[in-house]
Amino acid sequence: MTNPLIQKLERHGILFQDERQILQQIIARTVVYKPREEIAHGGSSLSYSSLIVSGFAVRQNHSPEGQRQITALHIPGDFADLHSFLLKPLDDGVVALTTCTVALVAHSDLKEITRCFPYLTRVLWFCTLVDAAIHRAWLTTLGRMEARARLAHFLCELRDRLDSVGLVNENSFEMPITQEELGDAFGISTVHVNRVLQELRSEGLITSQGKLMIINDWARLQEAAQYNPEYLHVDQKIERD
Amino acid sequence: MTNPLIQKLERHGILFQDERQILQQIIARTVVYKPREEIAHGGSSLSYSSLIVSGFAVRQNHSPEGQRQITALHIPGDFADLHSFLLKPLDDGVVALTTCTVALVAHSDLKEITRCFPYLTRVLWFCTLVDAAIHRAWLTTLGRMEARARLAHFLCELRDRLDSVGLVNENSFEMPITQEELGDAFGISTVHVNRVLQELRSEGLITSQGKLMIINDWARLQEAAQYNPEYLHVDQKIERD
């Protein structure tokens, strides 16, 4: 199976022949996780990072009262816990939403990359910086926008991220995320997520059939979300030396 | 003036003689900003990153309606826009809250570091990962906690971060942040920030005199915030080769 991270980086002119081979070589092995299984967890000192090849996963942490906050959604092509290379113990855990195929990369190999391949180091560093930029975008929606705009913003972001790994057909994509999980990500109760999604449907912005999400009015959805995709940095270039 | 980032990293056993000298050498020049001045802004393609030597600054972005969301607070010792090294254009801007002394580091020198000094590269990468971990902690408070707990959590975090650069005396520290700014950071209206702070005061958790914040009951403040400082990774070690 071709690796969606490599595909994405190549398509955007970030990755070249040399680095591509290195990235493929350092994949120690491939593992499959079932829904709700932990891909990585905070307590342990991990020695591998997980690159998601297929499936969806979330980063989450739990408050003492058992409440869950989802801090990130990871889709194919995401290096889900690349930050665990330097940040141990992890302050959060990664859990599979769907069946996930994950490529494992040893931290010792990542260290080797920082020693021998400065350009590839910057590319990987860049990946973690985009993660942080997405965190900031989520902070902005949580802090300053109402539930309707938060969810609309998420749908816009998800569409563009899935598009960059070729997982959008026309104007629709698979979104295997429950309303409860949406609520846990965006600080909204499950009940209210439901009502807001119905509102977006009744306004003709989206249609959903099971896990299939269809965007009917991309312009109005972006407007409702005050969406500006700049923060995703999809066309970012990195100086090659 | 000694550099608080270097002090902090040295104290925690992350930085050694060699890297210390390199870090000091790459400081191109030192600049002073006045309150409300922009240290870095999104539109431009920056070629320097800013290391805060003294003073407070925030990262923020504005919604189309003129609303502001503060996504990070930066204190002395923080590399405020290190991420602009690889992420251009910046999705946000950095603004001085107080008079700020800032050390500028050229992006070309940072690139040189990734080429020649793998350990120092990992240290700098680590700094951006801690930033991201703080983003996740803020996401959790915004998503799952009430205004009282959000502000309490912020006070706990700020105390520990200031402590790591020696800016806490006993149980008090300077906090030159207006209630409006607190609201813009944590998704609370100014009015409500005021009421919550009064509540924390009347419960005897804190006292404040002007910009001086005094923590009277550290244990109960942490409890109110459900605070766990792990995510700050203050004692993190990084393998040195």
Next chain:
DNA sequence: CGGAAGCTTGACGCATTTCAAGTGGGGTGG
């Protein structure tokens, strides 16, 4: 001494939560 910026207070309204019942559909065991 005046003015601006920040802090405080009260009243009212609304977005969202909470509680409490359903409904529907897909998967599993008999």
Next chain:
DNA sequence: CCACCCCACTTGAAATGCGTCAAGCTTCCG
């Protein structure tokens, strides 16, 4: 192949945290 069950989704009513508006107060600094 059907019946059951669990999980996700849906709906309504009542409660509330917080925002908004509007006004007054205090502190600091030129």
